[in-house]
Amino acid sequence: MKLSDYKWTISLQTKKFLDEIDILRKVFEKLPLPQAMIKIIRRKSILNSAVSSAQIENIPSTIQYPRKEGKNLELAYTWIYTSHNLSPLSVNIIKDLHKKALLGISRFAGQFRTEPWGVFNQAGEEIHHPPLHTLLPALMSEFVDYINALKAHPCIVAAAGQFIFEKIHPFADGNGRTGRLISAYMLHKTGYGLGGLVPLERYIIEHRDWYYRTLEPSHNCSEFLDYMLEAMTTQANSVLEEIKNPPPQTPESTLLPRRRELLGIIKDHPERSFDFLRRRFINVNPLSLHRDLQYLQKHRLIQKQGVTRGALYTVLS
Numbered sequence: 001m002k003l004s005d006y007k008w009t010i011s012l013q014t015k016k017f018l019d020e021i022d023i024l025r026k027v028f029e030k031l032p033l034p035q036a037m038i039k040i041i042r043r044k045s046i047l048n049s050a051v052s053s054a055q056i057e058n059i060p061s062t063i064q065y066p067r068k069e070g071k072n073l074e075l076a077y078t079w080i081y082t083s084h085n086l087s088p089l090s091v092n093i094i095k096d097l098h099k100k101a102l103l104g105i106s107r108f109a110g111q112f113r114t115e116p117w118g119v120f121n122q123a124g125e126e127i128h129h130p131p132l133h134t135l136l137p138a139l140m141s142e143f144v145d146y147i148n149a150l151k152a153h154p155c156i157v158a159a160a161g162q163f164i165f166e167k168i169h170p171f172a173d174g175n176g177r178t179g180r181l182i183s184a185y186m187l188h189k190t191g192y193g194l195g196g197l198v199p200l201e202r203y204i205i206e207h208r209d210w211y212y213r214t215l216e217p218s219h220n221c222s223e224f225l226d227y228m229l230e231a232m233t234t235q236a237n238s239v240l241e242e243i244k245n246p247p248p249q250t251p252e253s254t255l256l257p258r259r260r261e262l263l264g265i266i267k268d269h270p271e272r273s274f275d276f277l278r279r280r281f282i283n284v285n286p287l288s289l290h291r292d293l294q295y296l297q298k299h300r301l302i303q304k305q306g307v308t309r310g311a312l313y314t315v316l317s
Contacts, residue, residue, distance in 0.1 A: 003143060003164060006164055006220075006221060007220055007222075008160060008225050010156075014222075017232075018229065021233060024194065024237070025191065025194065028197060028198075033243070040257070042196045043257045045196060045197050045198060045239070046081060047066070047074055048201070048202050049200065050071075051063055051073075052201035052205040053177050056204055057177060063261065063264075065265075072101050072102065072105065073177060073181075076101055077196070080196070081184075081196025083188070086188065088148050089147055089182070089186060089189075091137075091144055094140065094144070094165075095110045095111070095112075097178050098174055098178045101174050102174045106173055108171070108173070109174075112133065112137070113133050113136070113170065116132060117129075118130070128169070130170075131169075136168070136170050139168060140168065147160070147161045154186065154192045155192055155232065157186060158187045158228075159183065159225045159228040160221055160225065162182055162224075163224045165182055167217070180200075184200075198232065198236045200228070200231045200235055202235060203235050207227075207231075258284070259292050259295060259296060262293070263296060263315070265280055266302055266313050271313070272312060272313055273311065273312055274293070274309070274311070277293075277313070
């Protein structure tokens with residue numbers, strides 16, 4: 001497998017996308033919003049990216065019930081978009097992103113596969129035969145050197161890197177999720193992550209058939225590059241439109257994402273104890289969860305029945 005065999009063409013349409021992205025980047029850098037609002041939008045976008053990335057792989061993750069896969073991805077995207085001065089992409093960073101995505105899901109999280117592999121379609125037909133596992137250590141080192149040395153627009157480098165990574169398929173599971181994290185990492189590192197406010201993965205889940213078609217085995221990633229650039233421009237403009245014309249505010253719409261998620265769980269599962277709710281937010285400090293519940297009670301969105309450890313929470317009608 002020669003990485004130099006991968007090619008792409010910068011068409012007039014590609015240039016239009018890149019010009020628009022450069023403009024959007026400047027717009028997002030100067031959004032006239034308070035930092036508190038930026039944080040709310042970022043948290044919402046990250047959660048959307050996380051559950052969408054899981055859904056792309058047919059994992060039934062949702063905003064209200066992200067499952068372990070969605071929660072892992074939320075933590076991974078949060079780490080990326082809240083980090084400053086990220087290091088150049090490396091093999092260890094790729095392994096760490098994979099470990100973040102599959103922690104507690106696979107005992108091979110963060111480890112390259114150790115046997116030959118194949119990629120199959122829904123009919124059970126092999127559509128791609130990745131490089132042998134014995135070649136992976138050297139090939140992945142070559143991959144990061146190749147990507148870091150590319151002289152192209154950062155968005156082109158991120159998309160090409162994701163495309164080639166998918167073809168190498170270095171892990172037994174989670175390559176798609178890790179590839180999208182790698183792309184997000186490279187975009188954010190070069191200043192094109194748009195502040196973590198734009199969930200590209202939402203576009204992918206809404207155009208998933210096209211996404212997989214552009215990823216079909218090939219050494220030409222031109223179509224995939226244009227797909228990802230269109231995803232970025234479409235989603236960025238959608239976010240700007242929502243900022244410009246926000247939906248009518250309700251008490252729920254002003255909640256922070258975790259509080260909104262907590263309220264949704266109580267709606268779907270009335271009269272639940274703190275211990276039940278705690279299991280849904282295993283990575284959240286219990287004191288923070290208590291504060292969230294107190295906030296919802298204060299704003300008359302839920303009520304607490306009882307005063308002991310067995311007290312139950314339910315939604316106020």
